[in-house]
Amino acid sequence: MQLAQAGDREAFNALVNDIGPEIMRFLRRRIVDRSELEDTCQETLLAIYQSRHTYQPGRPVEPWVFAIARYVGARHFKTTRARNQFQELSVETSQQGGSSNHGLEIEARQALGALPDKQREAFTMLNIEGLSLAEASTRTGASIGTIKVRAHRAYERLKRLMLA
Amino acid sequence: MKENTQIDQIRYDRMLAPLIADFKPVKPIWTAKVRLSMWVLLQAGIMVVAVAGGRRMNVAAKLLDWEFLLGFSGLIILGLAAASTALKAAVPGESEFSNRKLFGLIALGVVAQVLILAEPVHAIGSIHQFVATGSYCMVCTFLLAAGPWAGLFWAVRRAMPLMGGAEGALIGTAAFAFSFAATRLGCPIDDFSHVLIWHAFPAAIGAGVSIAAGALWLDGLKRYRISD
Numbered sequence: 001m002q003l004a005q006a007g008d009r010e011a012f013n014a015l016v017n018d019i020g021p022e023i024m025r026f027l028r029r030r031i032v033d034r035s036e037l038e039d040t041c042q043e044t045l046l047a048i049y050q051s052r053h054t055y056q057p058g059r060p061v062e063p064w065v066f067a068i069a070r071y072v073g074a075r076h077f078k079t080t081r082a083r084n085q086f087q088e089l090s091v092e093t094s095q096q097g098g099s100s101n102h103g104l105e106i107e108a109r110q111a112l113g114a115l116p117d118k119q120r121e122a123f124t125m126l127n128i129e130g131l132s133l134a135e136a137s138t139r140t141g142a143s144i145g146t147i148k149v150r151a152h153r154a155y156e157r158l159k160r161l162m163l164a
Numbered sequence: 165m166k167e168n169t170q171i172d173q174i175r176y177d178r179m180l181a182p183l184i185a186d187f188k189p190v191k192p193i194w195t196a197k198v199r200l201s202m203w204v205l206l207q208a209g210i211m212v213v214a215v216a217g218g219r220r221m222n223v224a225a226k227l228l229d230w231e232f233l234l235g236f237s238g239l240i241i242l243g244l245a246a247a248s249t250a251l252k253a254a255v256p257g258e259s260e261f262s263n264r265k266l267f268g269l270i271a272l273g274v275v276a277q278v279l280i281l282a283e284p285v286h287a288i289g290s291i292h293q294f295v296a297t298g299s300y301c302m303v304c305t306f307l308l309a310a311g312p313w314a315g316l317f318w319a320v321r322r323a324m325p326l327m328g329g330a331e332g333a334l335i336g337t338a339a340f341a342f343s344f345a346a347t348r349l350g351c352p353i354d355d356f357s358h359v360l361i362w363h364a365f366p367a368a369i370g371a372g373v374s375i376a377a378g379a380l381w382l383d384g385l386k387r388y389r390i391s392d
Contacts, residue, residue, distance in 0.1 A: 006189050007189030019176075020176030021174070021176075038179070041176075041179070042179050051256065051323075053192055054192075054254075054255050054324045055192065057192055063257035067256035068256045141257045
């Protein structure tokens with residue numbers, strides 16, 4: 001990253017190719033549609049490029065990169081959430097009487113969507129993506145204790161939402 | 165599995181290449197501590213100007229009043245905490261702006277306001293005089309906050325602010341907490357209604373305007389959004 005800040009385009013390309021798949025996996029937890037996922041990934045990479053002056057040399061790159069990815073992803077999620085909820089509701093209504101598993105899946109997705117961003121992030125990292133607490137901590141820049149608390153709160157809230 | 169393989173095969177530099185016209189070197193921004201230190205130096209200079217140019221003759225004696233001293237210190241700490249949070253929050257991965265920090269700042273602000281407003285209530289002699297002396301204090305509150313507000317706003321905007329209005333609120337709180345404290349040191353009128361109307365209200369209004377300015381001009385991601 002320091003080389004990229006100094007104007008080394010090759011170093012930046014290498015960095016982008018290195019972190020690109022991680023960002024894509026990170027964003028995939030929030031975005032299902034393939035083309036939207038690629039657009040958001042591209043937007044994140046552009047934000048990383050444009051804000052490369054904010055990286056503090058000597059510090060780990062991951063928390064910096066994922067903080068940007070988290071904000072771009074959250075922004076995208078907020079703008080599309082209303083649209084997705086409407087679409088899911090339409091699907092549910094049109095398929096009423098269909099398989100109960102599908103209905104449950106939609107319900108789970110909606111409940112997950114209703115969680116605060118940070119809780120959803122911690123929950124999906126640990127329970128869907130299967131990351132360890134240490135990995136989730138490195139990725140988000142939050143402490144292990146914070147991740148634990150967020151995941152627990154998400155679990156409790158999901159339980160309440162699903163049983164309501 | 166298939167999708168994972170597809171993701172791994174993407175050349176991310178090619179994804180970005182069409183969006184980058186020319187790749188230029190950049191100078192990393194100074195750390196939040198360095199920028200905060202410079203801002204504090206500016207505020208210290210302003211405080212000196214406020215005391216030297218102010219009409220209060222009993223600055224030392226007033227600072228021995230524990231309520232005033234606590235309120236004054238509270239405003240300074242509030243300003244420092246808000247400025248530090250604003251600068252750190254504008255650097256990705258540096259520090260998260262949590263609800264705990266927000267409530268801490270609000271609580272500190274309320275306590276400082278209560279203490280600094282603990283002045284005797286005098287009957288207002290003449291409305292004309294009340295407005296004339298008060299208007300001067302109000303103008304001073306805005307003037308003393310203008311430079312530090314602009315400096316902090318620029319420093320935050322130069323980084324990557326991601327919270328818009330919240331960043332604006334922090335910047336406004338920082339600049340106006342200091343200017344409130346400075347004008348209280350320079351202003352000789354120790355009267356509750358004067359302090360409330362001509363010192364506290366302008367500071368609150370300034371901080372409110374700063375929220376709007378932040379929402380308008382401090383959304384870092386807007387700059388990086390790809391237009392459809």
